[in-house]
Amino acid sequence: MKVRKAVIPVAGLGTRFLPASKAIPKEMLTIVDRPTIQYIVEEVVASGIDQIILVTSEGKSAIENHFDYNFELDTVLREKHKLDLCEEVCNISNLIDIVSVRQKKPLGLGHAIWSTRNVVGNEPFLILLGDDLVQSDTPCCQQMLNLYDQVGESVIAIQHVPRDETHHYGVVEGTAVRDRVYRVDRLIEKPAPGTTDSDMAIIGRYLLQPEIFDLLEKTSPGHGGEIQLTDALLALAKKRPMYAYEFEGTRYDAGDKLGYLKAIIAFALRHRTLAGPFRDHLKEVCSAL
């Protein structure tokens, strides 16, 4: 069945990014010339998906506004003959069909995903977490869709991380099937040090079968007292095959202050007009260190 929908949960408080995220959603913080969330949406669009479902909460309306048509801005830019800018701004509202669902209580990522069950319906769908930016030649979601076309089962993107960092992630234990592909045996959310030998960390890209919704409904609070998507994934992996996929590209944790700085540098160095002058500036800064 064709994958048509992508869920992007953006309801979180963004505590890792305070004070910057006090009055604006962390997803709206700028990376070079656009908010973080726009990179995520562009990855979805580039992967041929038809609809995005945002899971929002109070205080996140700036995200919806960003992807909406702004009549006043459009009029002013036209009057000032700034047609290129006008077109660029207008294009954002035409990128893709976006609907929003409210997460009524902050009960965790699993609960946020469960909140979309009626909009997603009975079809496979993607999930992208807004903190995880992936820079790659082929969009990470597209890579996952390519694998899904072959295996027809859930696919979770992973990367190998240093073993002393696994407790920051959901971790997959699996058996190699072929290059970059593993059959998932077990999943553990934020494993305590020494409780797993695996270094395969889940990054925020999932392609899931809709059975996940029934399993989320039955999932009790887990790590941190929250309903964890990882726990429901374990239940799903027990019912039908699930694959972990080591994607090609570099992932940046833009929800972390240092990760965010690294993302800015990486995306600036690929920017159409800024890459050249920015590279020159970086060389100057580095030689003065």
Ligand code: G1P
């Ligand atoms: C979430 C998931 C975790 C995953 C991580 C990737 O954790 O629960 O399994 O490894 O995203 O970014 P969070 O970062 O929200 O604590």
